[in-house]
Amino acid sequence: MTTNTADPHGAQAHARAMAGTRVEAMPVVPAAADDAPGPVVWEETVAAGGYASRRIARGARLRLIDLHGDACASMLLFNAENPLERLNVADTLKVQWNGYLGAGKLLLSDMGRVMMSILEDGARTHDAFCGASNEASNARSYGDGKNYGAHPNARDRFMLGVAKHGLGRKDVHPCINWFKGVKVEDDGSTTPRIGPFAPGRELLLRAEMELIVVIANCPHVLDQRSDFTVMPLRATAWRGDVTPEDDALRNATPEGLRAFLNTEDYYLR
Amino acid sequence: MNQSTHDLPGRIVHDEIVPALAPWLHRVLKGQTLRIVDLEGNQAVDFLIYAAGDDAERYSAQDTIAAQGNIFLREGAVLLSNEGRPMMTITGTSVAYHDTIGGACSCESNTLRYGYHTKAQHACVDNFLDANVRVGRGKRDMVSNINFFMNVPVEADGALGIVDGISAPGLTVDVRAEMDVDVVVSNCPQINNPCNGFDPTPVRMIVVEG
Numbered sequence: 001m002t003t004n005t006a007d008p009h010g011a012q013a014h015a016r017a018m019a020g021t022r023v024e025a026m027p028v029v030p031a032a033a034d035d036a037p038g039p040v041v042w043e044e045t046v047a048a049g050g051y052a053s054r055r056i057a058r059g060a061r062l063r064l065i066d067l068h069g070d071a072c073a074s075m076l077l078f079n080a081e082n083p084l085e086r087l088n089v090a091d092t093l094k095v096q097w098n099g100y101l102g103a104g105k106l107l108l109s110d111m112g113r114v115m116m117s118i119l120e121d122g123a124r125t126h127d128a129f130c131g132a133s134n135e136a137s138n139a140r141s142y143g144d145g146k147n148y149g150a151h152p153n154a155r156d157r158f159m160l161g162v163a164k165h166g167l168g169r170k171d172v173h174p175c176i177n178w179f180k181g182v183k184v185e186d187d188g189s190t191t192p193r194i195g196p197f198a199p200g201r202e203l204l205l206r207a208e209m210e211l212i213v214v215i216a217n218c219p220h221v222l223d224q225r226s227d228f229t230v231m232p233l234r235a236t237a238w239r240g241d242v243t244p245e246d247d248a249l250r251n252a253t254p255e256g257l258r259a260f261l262n263t264e265d266y267y268l269r
Numbered sequence: 270m271n272q273s274t275h276d277l278p279g280r281i282v283h284d285e286i287v288p289a290l291a292p293w294l295h296r297v298l299k300g301q302t303l304r305i306v307d308l309e310g311n312q313a314v315d316f317l318i319y320a321a322g323d324d325a326e327r328y329s330a331q332d333t334i335a336a337q338g339n340i341f342l343r344e345g346a347v348l349l350s351n352e353g354r355p356m357m358t359i360t361g362t363s364v365a366y367h368d369t370i371g372g373a374c375s376c377e378s379n380t381l382r383y384g385y386h387t388k389a390q391h392a393c394v395d396n397f398l399d400a401n402v403r404v405g406r407g408k409r410d411m412v413s414n415i416n417f418f419m420n421v422p423v424e425a426d427g428a429l430g431i432v433d434g435i436s437a438p439g440l441t442v443d444v445r446a447e448m449d450v451d452v453v454v455s456n457c458p459q460i461n462n463p464c465n466g467f468d469p470t471p472v473r474m475i476v477v478e479g
Contacts, residue, residue, distance in 0.1 A: 084408045090330075090372025093429055095381045099370070100427035110394075110411065112377030129340060129370065131331020136353035155351065169325040170409045172351070184423040188341035188366070190334065221335045255381045262380065 025050060025232045036063070038238035046073075046217045046233040049152050053161035053214040054235075055080050058267070059242040062116075062205045062213065064235055066123065066179045069197040071233035072223075073178040074132050074154045076162065076214040077107060077115050083167055083212060085111045089128050089174040095255050099184060101126045101176065104249055106256050107205075113266060114259040115211060117249050120204040125181030125193045132158060132175050133221040141219075142228045151228045157216035165212050178203055179233075180220035192222035196229075208243060208263050273306040273439050278360070279477035289469040290458040292396035294404065296321060297446040301478045302360060304443045307418045309470035311434030313457035314417040315373045315393040317410075318348060318356045321449035324406060326350045330369040330413035340423065341366035342415060348444070351412075355447040362442040364435060368416040370423075371431055373397060374459045383461045396455030404451075416457075417442050419464050433463045 004010030025047035031040045041060060045067070046052045056062060064073050079085035088110035093099050095108055103121040106114045132154035138145025145153040147160065158172045179201065181193035207213075217233045219225070243250050243260065250260045279302060286308075287293045297303050305314055318328035329351040334340050336349055343366045348357045359367075372378075375394035379387040394411060401410050418436040423429045458469050 088372065088378075090370060090413060091375075091378045091381075094371055094421075094431070095378060097430050098427040099423045099429040108378075108381070110375065110377070110408075112375070112379075112381050129331065130335035131329065134332065134351065134353045137332075137335075174329070174331050174413050184340055184427075186425070188339045188423070190338050190340065221332075222338075258381045258384075262377070 033236045036236050036238045038240055040236065040238045042235060042237035044235050046215060046235060048230045048232055049218055049228070051157035051161045051214070051216045052235060053164055053212060056207050056211050056213055056237050057239065058207055058210050059240045060207045060237050061119070061240045062207065062235065062237045064178060064203045064233060066197065066201045067199060067234050068231035069195055069199040069201065070229060070231035071217055072180045072220045072230055073233050074158070074175045074216045074218065075178060076158055076173060076175055078165070078167070078212040079109065080210040080212045083165065083171065085109050086171070086173050087115060087176070089176060093128055095259070096253070099128065101128055104252060106259055107176070108259055112259065113263040114208045114256070116208055117206045117243070118203070119206050119249070120202065123179050123197070123201040123203055125179065125197065127177040127180055127182040127220070129182050129184065129190060130177065130221050132216065133218055137221055152218060154216040154218040157218060158214055161214035161216065177220055182222065190222070192220065194220055194223050206240065206243065208260070273441050273473070274475065277304060277475065277477050278302055278443065279479045281475055282478050283474070283476035285474045286471050287454065287456045287474055289456060289471050290391055291456050292400040293454040293456065293474065294400040295452050295474065295476070296449065297452055297476060298449050298478070299446050301476050302443050302445045303452065304441050304475040304477065305417055306473035306475065307436045307440050308438065308473055310438040310440070311418060311436045311466040312470045312472055313419040313459070313464040314472055315455040315457050316415040316417055317397060317412070317453040319451045319453070320350060320356065321451055324410065324451065326352050326354070327410070327412055328356055328415065330415070333369060340370050342369055348415070356450055357444045357446050360443045360445045363440040364418060364442065367442065368419040368421040369413070371416050371419060371421040373414050373455065374457065379461065387461060390460065391458040393455035393457050393459070396458070397453055400453045416464070431462045431464045434466065
């Protein structure tokens with residue numbers, strides 16, 4: 001292609017000629033996916049080392065796919081109407097009397113409400129203990145951890161993701177890492193389960209509130225591989241019904257039921 | 270109370286009893302050591318740390334767990350910030366380990382854990398807010414915390430819970446500041462689980478230097 005970018009018209013033609021380029025990590029706009037069972041509202045493949053943030057509606061389903069078996073989807077959640085309410089990892093574990101996340105578990109806010117439900121889990125290796133990498137940990141592992149470099153860290157990815165919703169450093173709260181697991185041994189020690197795993201493992205979540213979802217896709221902080229190793233992550237969301245009163249997951253435990261009741265109470269208006 | 274002060278690693282610069290149920294905020298300077306005395310035994314001390322120079326840098330349970338490869342805080346544990354920097358170090362403790370995964374009780378989470386009749390009871394998050402709001406911090410500053418003298422095991426199947434404590438009257442923990450920090454404490458008012466032996470009691474805070 002001949003390029004003439006010496007004047008605005010040439011530069012314009014040059015720029016416009018790029019449109020339609022396809023790469024693996026990119027959004028589909030307007031959102032569409034031929035394997036989603038409902039009206040798609042978000043379709044994006046998050047780059048290795050990349051991040052995404054998105055508002056999704058109460059009732060929406062969010063499917064995450066570890067496309068190549070080596071994604072690490074670190075996640076923050078905020079109440080979109082009042083982001084001062086956010087995921088509370090400690091409460092999520094403590095209230096459900098268990099340290100491991102999987103199908104049937106709930107993600108709870110710091111206001112005693114259910115923010116998301118885990119409908120299906122084809123991965124079974126997740127981590128609520130070890131959190132996000134930071135610039136210092138990536139610098140130790142890979143030589144640097146800057147957002148502008150080749151080894152961005154999850155915490156600073158979160159910082160950019162939350163900033164686009166008006167939030168700041170103080171709002172980067174403890175996170176959940178999907179697809180990379182950590183097991184706690186009897187003496188309290190943590191055993192990482194980093195993989196790589198089989199490609200295509202899926203996780204299906206249901207939004208129980210109006211949410212801002214922030215995802216960073218960077219190597220797990222306990223990943224011992226010397227190279228910055230992470231693969232793209234696919235996120236697909238589609239519209240869905242708000243959880244009905246007879247939902248089995250809603251009624252599975254007394255603590256979880258009260259979390260649903262608190263969320264339902266919040267939306268009485 | 271001599272049994273909890275005879276081996277202090279320095280000269281006392283601050284000595285205070287925090288009443289049962291109460292919040293406490295104190296600046297601990299780099300090099301100073303804070304000794305917390307569990308005066309009557311099994312009293313959870315919920316503990317937040319902020320960098321004095323930039324309170325967007327604060328204690329991170331997840332960073333601390335990841336770096337030390339263990340969920341329990343024992344003697345020698347380095348308490349890391351969300352930027353991965355050492356904020357304080359547990360230089361000594363007469364209790365085997367302390368918790369940092371159990372979080373802080375709140376009025377709201379109490380409704381999930383115990384029922385709506387507990388909504389009006391005092392809770393650690395309200396203590397943290399009470400102390401923080403007075404100095405310009407707010408709800409977004411409610412992050413992960415330490416629970417000194419609290420016992421939260423994780424079993425093989427993931428079962429996790431606040432169980433009977435392993436502390437006793439007069440047992441202590443010493444934490445040395447590795448930078449100037451603001452420490453915010455909730456002397457836990459929880460009465461619905463064994464974290465305070467179902468009976469919240471005072472704790473003693475001694476800061477030493479030199």
